[in-house]
Amino acid sequence: MGIEERAGAWRLLGQTLESGWVILEPVGWDPRSGDSIDHYNGTGGNFSVPYVVEKNGRRAFLKAIDLTRAMTAVDVLAELQMISAAHTFEASVLKICADSSMDRVVVAIDSGQISVGPNLQDKAPYLIFELADGDVRRRIQKKSGKVRLAWWLRAMHHATVGLSQLHKRGITHQDLKPSNLLSFGGDEVFKVSDLGRCTWEGHPSPHELLPFAGDQKYAPPEILYGYINPQAQDRRLRCDLWMLGSMIFFFVRGFGTTQLLLNELQVPQKPVLFGGAWNGGYRPIVPLLQTCFSKLLLDLEFDLRDSPVSRELVKAASELCNPDHELRGHPLMRAGSRNSHSLERYVSLFDRLSKVAAQNRS
C-alpha cells in the first residue's frame, strides 16, 4: 500500500501543528514507500507513525496514531474503538506521570489531533515526547572498560527510579526492555519509555485481560509456562521486577534473562510458545529453571569478575530474576506483609553502585 492510500498519520511531513510544532522528518521509515527501515523504539510502535518535530529550535518526537489498519479491518468500528481506547489510555497515563513529576519516565510534552484531509482516516491524533539521544542498546555500543560499567549502572539506577515512580501510582510498565530505556542529555539521564503496554490499577486498560502485555521475549517464566497468578497486580509487579533484573543481564552479557534461560533449555523442557515440548505447567519446571538460572548467575559473576560491585550485582540479579515468581524481589521486602514488591532498596543499591563504579573509573 502506497503512502497516498494510507491514513493521515503517514502524510504529516511538512505540516505545522496548532501548537507550533513543525513536522520535519520521518523516523525509521521511508517517506516515499512507507516501508520500515529501522525501529524507533522507546515510545511504542503499535499503530503509530514516528516523526521528528521542531518548535523554536527545540526538537522533539511525535507519535501519530495510524488508522490505516482500522480502514481495512473487517470490523472497522471495533478496530477504531481498540485504537482509540489504547491511545486514550496511554494519553491519560502519560498525563498522570507528568502531573506526578515522574522525572525518570518519558512523558508527553504535547498532544492533540491534526487532519490532512476531509475524511475520518485523514485525521491523526498524536503525542509529542522529548527527543532522546537513543535507546541504551545503541548507546552502550560506544562504551567500553570501566566507563561502560559506571554508565550502565547509572542507567539501571534511573530505570529503577522510573519503574518505582510508576509503581507508586499503581502503574505497571509490563514492557521494560533495552529498547524502552532512553538516554537524554548526552547520557546524563535515562528514562523509562513506552507506556503503551502498561496497566493502571483500578482503571480499565486495553491490555488488562492479557496475562502479559509486553514483549514475550522478555517475559518471565511463569508467563511462558502458562501460569496466571489470579492476583493481577501482584502478577504484573513481579513481571516488572523480572524485566528490571533482566536489564542487568542485558548490560553485562548482551541478552536478557528470558533469552538466556531459553538458550539453556533442551527442547523437551522449553515452553511450547518457543518451539519446545513442555506441557507439564509452570510449577514442575521451576526446579530445572533454578538450575539453569544458577548457571546464568555464574556466567554473570564471571563477566563481572573485575568489578568492585560484582557480588552485590549478582545478588540483585538473583533476587529480581528468580524463576520462582514467589521468590522474586528483595528478601527483606518479601518478608514484610506490605509493599513486598517495593523497589526502594534497589533504587539505593544501584545509586550507590553507580557511584562506586564512577569513582573506580577515574
Add this chain to the structure above:
Amino acid sequence: MIEGKTSEQRHVVPRWRTLKQAQFSGEFDSVRSSVALEPLTHDADRMRRSLLKDFYVERTSWLKTNDVLHAEELLTSAIALGERDEPAVLSAAIAVLSNTLAAPAMAAFAEAIVHGRVEERILPTLLSVNELRSEIAFRKHLLLLNPRDGLIAAETALLHLNLGQHHKAEGLLKRALRVLPDHRYVLRAAARFWCHEGKPDRALSILRGSARTKLDPWLKAAEMATEAVAGTPPSGWKSAKELVRSGRFSSRSISELASQIGTFELIGGSRKQGLEMLRVGAMSPTENAIAQIEFVGRETAVFEPDELIGSSQDAFEASAHKAYWNNQWDTALEACESWHLIEPFSTRPGIFGAFVASVRSTSLDRGLALAMAVHKSNPHDPVLLNNLAVIHAYMGNTSRAQDFINRSKTMFEPQLTVTQKATEGLIKFRSGSFNEGLLLYEAAISSALEKKQYTTALRAYCFLGREMARLSAEWAESFGKEIDRTIGKLRRRNVPIPRDVEIIRALYSESIPQDFGPLSLSAPSLSEAIN
C-alpha cells in the same frame, strides 16, 4: 570370588546420574509429553505468530541496514526462538563477531552460530579424585549463588558419594529434599542413596511421603523396586498397572514401572501378563529397564532377552551380563567398566567386573583398577573387599590379599563367612601353604554344607579344584569328575547351578600344572556330603 550380591534379585532401583545424563534419559520430561502436544490456545497462537513476525521484521531491518544493532536484535529473537539456521542469522552473527565491543553472551551465541555448537558430552566419563573435588567445589559455588537450587544440591550429593563421602552426601540430599520434597530427580536420588546405604525402609518412607509417587510412573517404579529390596510386598499394584495402561505417559516414562511389574508377574508365575508388561517396558526403555529385562529373561529363562530389547547406546549392565553368558570375557569387562561410569558409587559393576577379570586371569590389572575405583566410594563393602583380596591373590600379591580379606572380615556379614574362609584358603594356596589352604577350603565347604547352602559349597569346591588343578593334572581330573557328579545330583533336585561354577569347571582342562614338588594332599568328596 563371587560375581555379585546374589542373594539379591535385581529390581529397577533408580539410577542416580548427573543432571545432564538424567535429562538425556528422559527423566526430566514432562509426564504428559508423550501425548500429542495440546494445540496452542488462541492467545498462545497469537503470541507465537507475533514472535515470528518480530523475527521477520528484525531480519528485514538487518538485511536492509547492515547495522550491528539490528544484527544483535535479530540474534536476540533467534536465541529465544531457537532459529539458528536462517542465512540472515548467520550473516548477523558474523557481523556481531566483528564487533569487538559485543557483550560476552552475544559474542558466544554468534560464535556458536558461525562455528557450530559444541554438543555437550552426555556419555559419562570417569573423574579423578581431584576432578571430583573440583566439580564439587564448582557446584557448591553455584549453591552459594542460588541456594534454592535443589537439583544442584542433589547432584553435589552424588559427587560426594562417588568420593565415598557418605555423610556429606546425605547432608546435601536432605537439603535437596527440603527444597524439593516432591521432585522426581531428588526423590529417585534419595531412594537410590538409602538403598545403597542398606536402608531401604528409609528410602520407602521418603518416597511414600510424597503425594507425587502415586501419580508419577518414574516414582512408582522406584517405590515398587524399593519395596522389593526391603522385602515388603508391593503396594498399589492396581494403580501401578493403571499408570502403565493409562496412555497418559510416554513409553520412556513407563518403561521402568512396566519392567518392575513384569518382573513381579514372571517371578510370581504369571507368564503371559509378565511378558505383556515387559514388552511395554521394552518399547522405549531406559538403560535401567533394559538391564532389568535382560536380568528377568536370564533368570527365568521364559524368554530370550534379545527378543525384547534392541541395542542401546548406554545399556552397559545388560551388555556385561549378556557377554558374560556368552563367554565373551573382554567384552563383559569392558561393559562393566562403562557400567561403572554410569554410577561410580555402585558396588555391583566393580564386584562383577573383578569377577569377570579373574575368570581367565588375563585382565587382572583391569579388574583390579575397576574394583579399586569402586572401592574409593565404598571403602567398607565386605564383598568388594573380598573380591579385591581374590584378585590380589591371583596376581601374586598375597600380603595385599591378606590385608583386604582381613578388612572384609571386620565387616560382620554372616552370609559372607563361607566366602571369606574360601578366599583365605586361596591366599594360602597362592602363598605356597597348600595344606593350610586346603584346610581352610574344607572348613568353608563344611560350613556351607552345615547351613545346607549347597551351591555355595559347590562354588567353594570348584574354586578349590581350580587351585588343585594347578598342582597336578590328576587333581584336575578327579575334581572335575567330582564336580560333575555333584552338579548332576543337584540338578536332579532342581537346584540351579551357578554360572561361574560351570565356567571354572570348564577351565580345569586348560590348567597347566606347575611343579611345586612332592605334595601329600587328600581331596575331599563333595557329592557324598550332600544328603
